[in-house]
Amino acid sequence: MKRTIKYYRIIWLRHDLPAGLSVFLVALPLCLGIALASGAPLYAGLLSGIVGGLVVSLMSGSQLAVSGPAAGLTTLVAASIISLGDYKIFLLTVIIAGLFQLLLGLLKLGVIANYFPSSVIKGMLAAIGMILIFKQIPLALGYDQPDFWSGGFIHLFSVKNPVANFKNFNQHITSGTVLISVLSLIILIILQLPGAKKMKIIPAPLIVVVFGVLASLLFAGISLRISLKQTQLVNIPLNIFANISFPDFSKLFSNSEIWKDGIIIGLLATLETLLCIEAVDKLDRRNRITPVNREIIAQGFGNMVCGFLGAIPMTAVVVRGAANVDAGARTKLAAFTHGLFLLLAVLLVPFLLNKIPYASLAAILLVTGYNLTKPKLFRNMWSLGWKQFIPFMITIIVILTTDLLIGVSIGLLISVYFIVRNNFKAEYKILRTVHNGIETQYIKLNSNVTFLNKVKLREALDEIPEYSVLTIDGSECNFIDYDILEIISEFGNKAHDRHIELHLKGIEKVDVSAVH
Numbered sequence: 449m450k451r452t453i454k455y456y457r458i459i460w461l462r463h464d465l466p467a468g469l470s471v472f473l474v475a476l477p478l479c480l481g482i483a484l485a486s487g488a489p490l491y492a493g494l495l496s497g498i499v500g501g502l503v504v505s506l507m508s509g510s511q512l513a514v515s516g517p518a519a520g521l522t523t524l525v526a527a528s529i530i531s532l533g534d535y536k537i538f539l540l541t542v543i544i545a546g547l548f549q550l551l552l553g554l555l556k557l558g559v560i561a562n563y564f565p566s567s568v569i570k571g572m573l574a575a576i577g578m579i580l581i582f583k584q585i586p587l588a589l590g591y592d593q594p595d596f597w598s599g600g601f602i603h604l605f606s607v608k609n610p611v612a613n614f615k616n617f618n619q620h621i622t623s624g625t626v627l628i629s630v631l632s633l634i635i636l637i638i639l640q641l642p643g644a645k646k647m648k649i650i651p652a653p654l655i656v657v658v659f660g661v662l663a664s665l666l667f668a669g670i671s672l673r674i675s676l677k678q679t680q681l682v683n684i685p686l687n688i689f690a691n692i693s694f695p696d697f698s699k700l701f702s703n704s705e706i707w708k709d710g711i712i713i714g715l716l717a718t719l720e721t722l723l724c725i726e727a728v729d730k731l732d733r734r735n736r737i738t739p740v741n742r743e744i745i746a747q748g749f750g751n752m753v754c755g756f757l758g759a760i761p762m763t764a765v766v767v768r769g770a771a772n773v774d775a776g777a778r779t780k781l782a783a784f785t786h787g788l789f790l791l792l793a794v795l796l797v798p799f800l801l802n803k804i805p806y807a808s809l810a811a812i813l814l815v816t817g818y819n820l821t822k823p824k825l826f827r828n829m830w831s832l833g834w835k836q837f838i839p840f841m842i843t844i845i846v847i848l849t850t851d852l853l854i855g856v857s858i859g860l861l862i863s864v865y866f867i868v869r870n871n872f873k874a875e876y877k878i879l880r881t882v883h884n885g886i887e888t889q890y891i892k893l894n895s896n897v898t899f900l901n902k903v904k905l906r907e908a909l910d911e912i913p914e915y916s917v918l919t920i921d922g923s924e925c926n927f928i929d930y931d932i933l934e935i936i937s938e939f940g941n942k943a944h945d946r947h948i949e950l951h952l953k954g955i956e957k958v959d960v961s962a963v964h
Contacts, residue, residue, distance in 0.1 A: 460785075463778040463782070464781040465782075466776070467772055467776050467778075467782040468781070468782045468783070468785025470772075470775035471514055471768055471771050471777075471782065471786040472785075472790060472793075473654040475497050475514070475768055475790065476497075476653075476657075476790065476793065476801075477653040477654065477657045477804070477809060477812055478516070478519075478653060478767065479496065479517055479790070480801070480804065481493075481809035481810075481813045481816075482517040482518065482519055482760070484587070484806065484810075484813075485519070485522040485526070485583055485584065486521070486526050486529070487525070487526040487529050488525065489691075489758075490682060490683065490684050491688045491691065495688075495754065495759035496516055496517040496759040496761070496762045497517060497762075497790045499750050499753050499754050500515030500750060500762045501514070501515070501785075501787015502788065503749070503750050503753055503787075504746050504747060504750035504762075505780045506784065507745070507749060507750070508746040508747075508780065509738050509746075510728065510738040510743060510764070511777075511778070512728050512731070512772050512780075512782075513724060513725055513728045513738065513743075513769045513772075514764070514768035514769050514771075514782075515750060515763065516762050516768060517759075517761070517762050517765075518717070518720055519576065519577075519820070520572075520573060520576050520716065520720045520763065521716060521717060521720070521763065522580060522583075523575075523579045523580075523852055524709070524712060524713055525760055525761065527851060531705060531709075532703070532705060536693050536696040536699075537695075537696055537703070538709075539695035539756075539758060540696070540700055540706050540710070541707075541709040541713055542695075542713070542752075543751075543755030543756065544706065544707055544709075544713075545711070545713040545714035545717060545761055546714070546749065546751030546753075546755060546761075547714075547752060548711050548715070549714045549717065549718055549744050550744075550749060552714075552718060552748070553745035553746075553747075554741075556741045557744075558743070560719075560722075565839065565860065565863040565867075567829065567839040567843070567859070567863060568840070568859040570825065570840055571841065571844045571847075571859055572852065572855065573820045574825060574840075574844050575821075575843065575847035575848055575852075577816075577817040577818065577820025577821030578848065579817075579847075580820070581814055581821075584813045585810075585814075587806045587809075587810040588629035588807055588814065589621045589622075589626055589629070590621050590622030590626060590676070590807065591621050622676060622677065624663075624664070624673075624674035625676060625680055625805065625807045627663070628659075628663050628676075628805055628808060628811075629807040629808075629811050631663070632659060632660060632808050632811035632812075633814065633815070635655060635659060636652055636656060636811060636812070639652040640652070640815075657804055657808050659808070660811075661803045664676050664681065664803065664805050680805060680806055680807065681802060681804065682802050682804040682809070684794075684798050684802055685798070686799065688794050688795075688798065693758045694756070694757075695755055695756065712852070714748075714751070716852070717751065717761055717763045718744055718747070720763040720764070721744065721763045721764040724763065724764040724769060725738045725764055727769070727770075728766070728769035728770070728773065731773045743764070747762070747763065772786075829841075835866040839860075839863040842859055843859030846858045846859070878890070878891050878892075879891075879892070886916065887915075887917070888919075889912055889918045889919070890919045891920045891921065893920065893922040893932075894924075895924070896925070896926055897922075897925060897928050897932050898927075898929045899929050901929075901932065902932065905935060909936075912946075916948055918943070918949070918950050918951070919950075919951040920936060920952055921954065922952075922953065922954040922955040923953045925954065930958065933955065936957070937958045937959075940957055
């Protein structure tokens with residue numbers, strides 16, 4: 449026992465402690481940025497990261513995955529908060545989402561992700577990336593009005609007084625914010641280049657946040673014209689625990705939207721977690737495989753805790769998991785350590801967090817959004833053919849014009865249509881010959897013939913000419929649907945009247961006298 453404790457202490461000191469610190473530095477700006485993009489209090493993102501580190505890591509079967517607030521949920525969370533009108537009511541949806549995940553895990557339904565086509569999932573993530581970009585542009589410009597897209601940006605292109613429109617627009621943006629955003633984006637782009645691997649010792653988001661803080665302080669000392677307003681800086685309460693919102697359980701059954709949003713968030717969080725777990729397992733040099741049902745149970749419990757504590761929902765996150773692997777993590781203690789560092793930062797140095805400009809977080813999320821919807825992704829989906837590209841594009845368009853659930857549902861239906869069309873296209877073959885002046889038709893049924901082939905088969909039988917011989921061969925079929933047997937039996941009853949000689953092989957006629 450002592451040797452085991454000593455072994456894990458050495459592993460933690462040598463590998464998991466530095467890895468946890470590295471992931472903390474990646475997670476800190478992302479927790480703030482995702483809370484910002486979700487329209488939730490900033491502390492809610494930090495609390496979600498803390499729960500992901502301190503609670504989920506211990507329950508999870510994954511040694512390397514790291515959980516926290518996810519970019520993939522921002523659209524859904526923001527829409528839910530707005531529609532419900534009260535953050536305390538929204539927290540009920542987080543608890544319901546966690547409970548839904550818990551049930552999925554207990555019922556061993558972790559395989560659910562395998563039933564969502566890749567094209568629909570990629571389309572969903574690409575649409576989320578686009579929405580993320582659209583939301584961050586006003587923050588990156590320092591725009592201080594609530595109607596950037598409808599009353600600000602669109603108004604620029606009004607035919608009347610375009611010069612005056614641009615002057616008015618310029619009054620609502622801050623040059624210092626624009627400068628920080630542009631330079632932050634340049635830093636992030638440079639650090640993503642192949643030649644910048646040596647600089648990856650320090651996480652790129654941390655470099656951008658530190659740069660933003662220093663630039664903001666410099667601008668404040670140089671000129672009031674380019675200095676940032678207080679509203680353009682992060683604002684976390686100095687005593688975070690005195691300002692936490694808790695769920696309003698009196699409203700639990702007051703609105704069906706609470707339950708609907710909870711189940712949708714739970715389903716999407718489960719999908720994102722399972723996709724992340726699959727990706728992180730592939731990165732594990734020790735080839736450890738995460739038990740997916742246990743992971744969903746851990747995530748469900750974690751999201752229930754998030755709802756009770758006033759945090760936004762979370763998932764396992766690829767960016768943090770990959771950062772954990774790159775930093776040399778060995779066990780789940782690295783994820784736990786990252787949560788511990790987040791907690792200490794909130795407790796001990798909230799005044800430092802309040803120096804971070806929103807522009808820095810916006811730049812990080814702009815790059816995150818771009819990575820979800822790269823032009824390379826569209827080219828790749830196009831190269832896979834229409835059956836992949838059409839569901840992918842329809843999912844994106846419908847999500848952007850309606851909402852996430854409708855987009856994914858319609859994308860799923862389109863994918864199912866292509867699957868059905870491809871798999872059940874022609875489950876029979878027709879051979880036509882003429883023997884002694886009599887036309888002979890031979891229909892060979894393939895392995896599986898289902899009700900999906902009804903229309904085509906009925907059309908083929910209707911085209912059989914009078915005074916001919918027809919053989920329908922089902923001797924090699926594994927399965928013939930009752931609907932198909934019914935059509936063949938109906939045709940057999942009418943064949944005599946049409947002077948068609950019918951022979952059936954391996955097919956039993958059924959009683960159709962009761963068919964109306």
